[in-house]
Amino acid sequence: MAQEKIPQATAKRLPLYYRVLQHLSESGKQRISSSELSEVVKIDSATIRRDFSHFGALGKKGYGYHVERLLSFLRNTLNQDELTKVMLIGVGNLGTALLNYNFLKNNNIKIVKAYDTNAHKVGTMIGETSIHHIDQLATDDNHDISVAILTVPAEAAQSVAETLVSGGVNGILNFTPVRLSLPKDIRVHHIDLAVELQTLVYFLNNFPLKNQGGE
Ligand code: ATP
Numbered sequence: 001m002a003q004e005k006i007p008q009a010t011a012k013r014l015p016l017y018y019r020v021l022q023h024l025s026e027s028g029k030q031r032i033s034s035s036e037l038s039e040v041v042k043i044d045s046a047t048i049r050r051d052f053s054h055f056g057a058l059g060k061k062g063y064g065y066h067v068e069r070l071l072s073f074l075r076n077t078l079n080q081d082e083l084t085k086v087m088l089i090g091v092g093n094l095g096t097a098l099l100n101y102n103f104l105k106n107n108n109i110k111i112v113k114a115y116d117t118n119a120h121k122v123g124t125m126i127g128e129t130s131i132h133h134i135d136q137l138a139t140d141d142n143h144d145i146s147v148a149i150l151t152v153p154a155e156a157a158q159s160v161a162e163t164l165v166s167g168g169v170n171g172i173l174n175f176t177p178v179r180l181s182l183p184k185d186i187r188v189h190h191i192d193l194a195v196e197l198q199t200l201v202y203f204l205n206n207f208p209l210k211n212q213g214g215e
Helices: 008-026 034-041 045-054 067-077 093-100 154-166 193-206
Strands: 084-089 109-116 129-133 147-150 171-174 187-190
Touching (some): 008 067, 154 171
Parallel strands (some): 084 109, 109 129
């Protein structure tokens, strides 16, 4: 498929499309219309058509989109053919939960290594992931790992993030409440679960949804 530069807003929706199309393919579906897909992903069909047009997929009238063709495009674009190795720093409650979560089930992503300060945790394994001492992070050769998940306590976040960046990490999924100060070429995605929950509750209380049939 022809490929132009995909806008960021579209790029953000690709993993969702990928996951849904995977399920559809597994259930034997060969083609799908943008309106059917719209029902499943809860994104309006005009947006879906615009998104898909960016990667050269033009649905045919009365036929819709070819599921396998879309999947193969998304697999390539999302690098699904290649395993993305990730490390996780801070094996507390949240870190442990993430280590136990099977990212490989839907995505070709695996947490291959974890770090912590706690002597009781260092040297143990969670699933297939070994836990190393944080002091080794600066000297370990992790050149094949460019993404890290940060689940350390807030006070450790900035310095751990700096060590990660010195070691060659250029993408951080930050679960701490700290706004990290890092060089501009480092991509940080911030997930503050407490803030997300609080925002949801605030919106529920202040902006109740009328039944409008989706977003
Ligand atoms: P969570 O916030 O995930 O629920 P928790 O309450 O179990 O965690 P925290 O105090 O938030 O524990 O610490 C998370 C983990 O980070 C712990 O396992 C702790 O040992 C580890 N940790 C603390 N400081 C550092 C550090 N500088 N580098 C790496 N790991 C650290």
